[in-house]
Amino acid sequence: MNLYLVMVMRRPQFDPAVVPAHQRFLDELRAEDRVERSGPFGDKSGGAYLLRAAGLEEARTIAHRDPTHVSGGWDVTVYEWQAG
Template identity: 35%
Template sequence: MLYAALLTIIDQELNAKVRPAHLEYVDQLFRAGKVVMAGPFTDKQGGMVIYKADSMAEAQALAEADPVVKEGARTLELREWSPLELPLANG
């Protein structure tokens, strides 16, 4: 299952300090097959990580261990995500 983590910056200074650890963490999870994609929003107010996990509990644990969340630089909104299979068969 896929889970979308919306990470909104609430402390710009702390975020700048913790961001290198966040990027390293996301890269490690990508290499382990637990992150599908990730990146910042163009408004520079946060970003999104798409996790691949067996359960919401696993995705929640992965997201909460992210340094930007753990250190309080960003809020976390985690939602199960079901991407469309495109193109649609009858479209």
């Protein structure tokens, strides 16, 4: 499995009520051993998580199931991360 950095950035119209669903989504991914680290940014502009997936397309498919993406209130971007 490869690592992918998923950036989740709030848009002006974001709905804070989506945050608990997003946290449950991350908990489910942790239970599947898919998320290595996650957390919000200090300035409250969004957050990020490290996702394990077989390839970029799978990583995008998983990240686009995130309630933040589904709600349309966040920009969700996936990067292949070649960390050492």
